[in-house]
Amino acid sequence: MEEKKFDVIIIGGGPAGLSAGINCNSRNKKAAIFENGQLCEKIRKAPHVNNLIGFPMVTGKELSDRLINHAREANLTFVSQTINKIHPGGDTFYIQAGQEFYETKAVIITSGVAVKTDLKGELDFIGKGVSYCATCDGSFYKGKKVAVVSDYEKGEEEAKFLSEIASEVCYIPLYSNVGDLPDRIKVIKDKPQEIIGTGKVEKLILKENDIEVDGIFLERRSIPLVQLIEGLENDGRHIKIDCDMATNIPGVFAAGDCTGEPYQLPKAIGQGATAALSAAQWMDNQNKN
Amino acid sequence: MEEKKFDVIIIGGGPAGLSAGINCNSRNKKAAIFENGQLCEKIRKAPHVNNLIGFPMVTGKELSDRLINHAREANLTFVSQTINKIHPGGDTFYIQAGQEFYETKAVIITSGVAVKTDLKGELDFIGKGVSYCATCDGSFYKGKKVAVVSDYEKGEEEAKFLSEIASEVCYIPLYSNVGDLPDRIKVIKDKPQEIIGTGKVEKLILKENDIEVDGIFLERRSIPLVQLIEGLENDGRHIKIDCDMATNIPGVFAAGDCTGEPYQLPKAIGQGATAALSAAQWMDNQNKN
Numbered sequence: 001m002e003e004k005k006f007d008v009i010i011i012g013g014g015p016a017g018l019s020a021g022i023n024c025n026s027r028n029k030k031a032a033i034f035e036n037g038q039l040c041e042k043i044r045k046a047p048h049v050n051n052l053i054g055f056p057m058v059t060g061k062e063l064s065d066r067l068i069n070h071a072r073e074a075n076l077t078f079v080s081q082t083i084n085k086i087h088p089g090g091d092t093f094y095i096q097a098g099q100e101f102y103e104t105k106a107v108i109i110t111s112g113v114a115v116k117t118d119l120k121g122e123l124d125f126i127g128k129g130v131s132y133c134a135t136c137d138g139s140f141y142k143g144k145k146v147a148v149v150s151d152y153e154k155g156e157e158e159a160k161f162l163s164e165i166a167s168e169v170c171y172i173p174l175y176s177n178v179g180d181l182p183d184r185i186k187v188i189k190d191k192p193q194e195i196i197g198t199g200k201v202e203k204l205i206l207k208e209n210d211i212e213v214d215g216i217f218l219e220r221r222s223i224p225l226v227q228l229i230e231g232l233e234n235d236g237r238h239i240k241i242d243c244d245m246a247t248n249i250p251g252v253f254a255a256g257d258c259t260g261e262p263y264q265l266p267k268a269i270g271q272g273a274t275a276a277l278s279a280a281q282w283m284d285n286q287n288k289n
Numbered sequence: 290m291e292e293k294k295f296d297v298i299i300i301g302g303g304p305a306g307l308s309a310g311i312n313c314n315s316r317n318k319k320a321a322i323f324e325n326g327q328l329c330e331k332i333r334k335a336p337h338v339n340n341l342i343g344f345p346m347v348t349g350k351e352l353s354d355r356l357i358n359h360a361r362e363a364n365l366t367f368v369s370q371t372i373n374k375i376h377p378g379g380d381t382f383y384i385q386a387g388q389e390f391y392e393t394k395a396v397i398i399t400s401g402v403a404v405k406t407d408l409k410g411e412l413d414f415i416g417k418g419v420s421y422c423a424t425c426d427g428s429f430y431k432g433k434k435v436a437v438v439s440d441y442e443k444g445e446e447e448a449k450f451l452s453e454i455a456s457e458v459c460y461i462p463l464y465s466n467v468g469d470l471p472d473r474i475k476v477i478k479d480k481p482q483e484i485i486g487t488g489k490v491e492k493l494i495l496k497e498n499d500i501e502v503d504g505i506f507l508e509r510r511s512i513p514l515v516q517l518i519e520g521l522e523n524d525g526r527h528i529k530i531d532c533d534m535a536t537n538i539p540g541v542f543a544a545g546d547c548t549g550e551p552y553q554l555p556k557a558i559g560q561g562a563t564a565a566l567s568a569a570q571w572m573d574n575q576n577k578n
Contacts, residue, residue: 019342019555026340051315053308053558054344054352056359063343070345243532262566266308269342270559277551 003077006032008279009095009104011083011228013039015265016256017110018071019272020279025074027280032077032104034097036154037221039071039078040064042112043265052266082154082221084133086229086252091286093251099135105286106279107229109247109254110272111222113237113263119149121195123224129201129215132223134158137215141166144214147204149192150174155219159185162217170211172204225258245275246282253279292366294392295321297568298384300372300517301399302328304554305545307360308561309397309568314363316569321366321393323386325443326510328360328367329353331401332554341555371443371510373422375518375541380575382540388424394575395568396518398536398543399561400511402526402552408438410484412513418490418504421512423447426504430455433503436493438481439463444508448474451506459500461493514547534564535571542568 008024010017013035024031043049046060055063072078081097086107095102122130131137134148138161147170148159156179159171169185171178172192181187190206195216197203204211225234233240233248238260245253255271257263297313299306302324313320332338335349344352361367370386375396384391411419420426423437427450436459437448444460445468452458452473459475460467470476479495484505486492493500514523522529522537527549534542544560546552 015342022342023340023555051312051562052343053304053311053359053561054341054355056362066343070342073345241532243530262563264562264566266312266562267559270556270562272342273340273553273555273559274551277553
């Protein structure tokens with residue numbers, strides 16, 4: 001049976017996340033790294049990296065292989081799921097990833113910064129028609145019209161699921177090679193521009209057309225921070241942390257690019273290690289009390 | 290002629306210092322690393338290091354060689370001198386190392402934490418008879434009695450220099466194989482216990498004997514932070530920094546173990562890189578104004 005309980009859940013498999021992982025390991029904490037995509041994807045694309053001491057003029061590919069191999073050799077669990085929501089609950093966090101729930105004592109967010117900008121209007125309508133998880137919010141749209149905008153094939157599952165609840169589902173894929181979908185799902189090949197409405201979502205403006213909808217599900221590899229966990233202090237793009245990598249929520253830590261500029265590899269590695277040690281210490285203090 | 294002007298002077302050649310060095314380099318800042326001892330001495334002694342992502346189960350020796358080789362390949366100057374004092378002066382810092390002066394626009398302190406404890410009474414008598422630099426303070430002891438307590442052979446030079454000024458010089462070596470010293474220097478093989486006096490140094494208590502002195506020169510590979518630069522905020526053992534590695538003194542940054550626990554290698558490397566980028570940005574802003 002798949003393991004669902006951890007000491008630490010790390011969200012993101014870049015250098016900060018992998019560094020946090022091996023440092024949890026060395027403190028004997030059972031850690032899982034959630035990454036829905038390729039580990040160290042951003043470094044892999046760099047032709048060369050020369051500012052990480054010990055790795056002179058290494059290629060991005062070589063370096064990412066080195067980091068990943070080290071993490072793979074360690075006693076870590078890798079889970080290929082997008083996390084939709086972190087629910088704090090007493091001394092345990094419940095982590096929702098699609099239809100699955102995981103339990104953990106501490107969370108380290110190392111989700112990087114999204115390169116893409118949000119869709120215009122998106123952040124204004126979170127909870128008012130904009131959702132990032134069909135499993136979580138699908139039931140609100142019984143008999144209503146919804147659109148699913150998806151960066152990748154995972155959106156097809158979401159669209160199928162919603163087509164059993166909603167009266168109408170439009171699927172707007174932002175990628176090519178869309179799989180077979182039931183006829184009841186209308187595939188629209190167009191580019192979303194803006195979400196509009198008065199108090200709640202009413203219309204999705206596309207480049208060629210507008211569609212009237214009650215709800216819009218956005219399927220991306222990463223979701224906005226404001227959506228991930230309620231009350232997490234941030235300035236929109238970045239999570240606020242102290243020098244020990246603690247966020248304003250006890251038991252939640254963050255490291256790497258998601259905590260702010262400069263976006264730098266050695267900084268991410270150092271912060272990941274610090275976050276792991278802070279999380280371990282926090283857990284040990286909890287156990288004492 | 291030896292180069293004496295730099296953009297950044299880095300004090301300490303451990304992982305934080307070397308990481309700062311190569312990152313200054315990548316920002317096109319001319320940097321010098323001052324290290325009076327062996328580079329990466331502390332890691333070199335570790336049997337294994339396993340918490341730096343990318344280096345699974347590396348020995349301390351292998352890892353320190355990797356870090357040092359990378360730094361040596363970069364365009365950095367290495368200076369084997371103990372820095373006695375940092376004098377801020379407008380937009381330039383004047384760095385005193387023995388009888389030499391160096392100029393720099395920014396300083397990064399990566400001096401680690403001293404494993405040894407201070408001599409009892411030492412910190413109370415700084416400026417009142419306790420000194421770390423014969424060149425700087427020797428002239429105050431004309432015709433007086435001084436003791437030189439030294440961790441290593443460099444103290445012999447200091448003792449010789451002082452013997453031309455003071456009426457009496459006792460040399461207390463804390464190492465073996467002392468070189469030839471002029472007869473006017475009295476070598477005492479004993480262990481210092483405490484410095485005592487009323488308002489100023491009066492006596493050095495040794496394990497076997499006490500000696501009456503007006504001044505005590507302590508020759509160590511690293512000197513206490515409080516002595517290094519006036520007004521630097523610290524809590525005795527650690528320098529206070531913000532999350533960008535800036536100290537309370539504009540243009541002075543710090544990274545690694547000297548900034549506080551946890552004393553961890555990946556953290557030191559990340560902080561070193563961050564300090565270099567912060568120093569570079571600070572310099573660029575100075576030039577703009």
